[in-house]
Amino acid sequence: MDTQSVITRTITVSGGRFAPGHLGELTQHLPFEMVDEALTATRTTQSRLRDLPSRVVVYLLLAACLFPEIGYPGVWRKLTVSLTGLPLVTPTTSGLAQARRRIGVAPLRWLFDLLRGPAATVGQRGTWWRGLLVCAIDGTILTVPDNPRMLARFTKHPGNHGGTGYPQIRLVALLACGTRTLIDAVFGPTTTGETTYTPHLLRSLRPGMILLADRNFGAKDLITEIADTGADVLVRLKNGRKMPVLARYPDGSYLSMLGRLLVRVVECEITISTTAGRHTGVYRLATTLTDHHHYPAAELITLYHHRWGAT
Structure with a gap:
């Protein structure tokens, strides 16, 4: 005789203007229970009821990442625009900054x-290649607010990045x-x-991944550290760069050494098409996949194109 058990869990949530559904699509990706758990785990839940509870502030900051150009008051209006008929607070810019x-x-x-x-997902195009999870690493420059707190750590740089005159940060990311x-x-x-920031990302590399990277990351010691993760x-x-030829393979690739690391080198021509036209350049790729039978050179060249699709 089969028996079944039913477990019912009752959760008390905020009502009125703080109801989770009023925070829009963000609660679909980050449920309010998850945010509450984060606040509990980090001991940042408000000690008394406020017009801006900690949960709401978290969603405000997440939404601010989606709309960085309109400031906290503009983001607040986007979060509350549909709450007609409810007694809403209208926090000042300084009030929102204090809550943050x-x-x-x-x-x-x-x-x-x-x-x-x-x-x-298993079937998603570009996710896997010959059983390996395809990842890429790259860096970019972002601007941050021009205030004394930011200037104490970050530096202003002249240039054409859209944030000339603002402090800037360097972000290096590992992506699928x-x-x-x-x-x-x-x-x-x-x-x-x-390349100095990259070692901090090695904690997230593991066997079963293949990492695509451009020539800025081609330092022999760094590539060896990455390979040591599996x-x-x-x-x-x-x-x-001069690479010794230890053995040549029928697909045109050859075995070589990158510092103390055994690699396989593939030389090719790659054409890039943009709105400014087509550009063809000679590329030299190095990989730790030394088996030319299982990992053909032509497929490795095609695989390298996925780096531009992710960054």
Whole structure:
């Protein structure tokens, strides 16, 4: 005789203007229970009822990432525009900024560590290649607010990045190519280079991954560190770099050494088409996948194209 057990869980949630459904699509991706758990785990839940409870502030900050150009008051209006008929508060810019400082970065870091990852599906195009999860690493420059707190750590730089005159940060990210999902990220002052930040991402590499990277990441010690995690690498090398030829294979690739690391080198021509026209360049790729039978050179060249699709 089969028996069944039914477990019912009752959750008490906020009502009125703080009801979770009023926070729009964000609650579909980050349920309010998850946000509450982050606040509890980091001890940042408000100690008394406020017009801006900690849960609401977390969603405000998440929404601010989607609309960085309109400021906190503009984001608040987007979150509350449909709440007609409810007695809403109208927080000032300084009030919203104080609420952000009150909860700090801890709950957001907790949520990031919980959710980061490849989120890869078996059938999604570009996610897997010959049983390996296809990932890419790259860096970019972002602007941050021009205020004394930011200037104490970050530097202003002249240039054409759209934020001339603003402090800037360097962000280096590890992504899953098929889903463009963030696996890990690190950021800091632009006075530190991409390859210096990269070792902080090695914690997220593992066997079963293949990492695509451009020639800025082709330093022999860094590639060796990446290979030591068990992940494989497909990296572009600078054309002027001298690579010893240890053995040649029928597909045109050859066995070589990158420092103390045994690699296979593939030389090819790649044409890139953009709105400005077509550009053909000679590329030299190095990979830790040394079996030319199981990992043909032509497929490795095609695979390297996925790096542009993810970054």
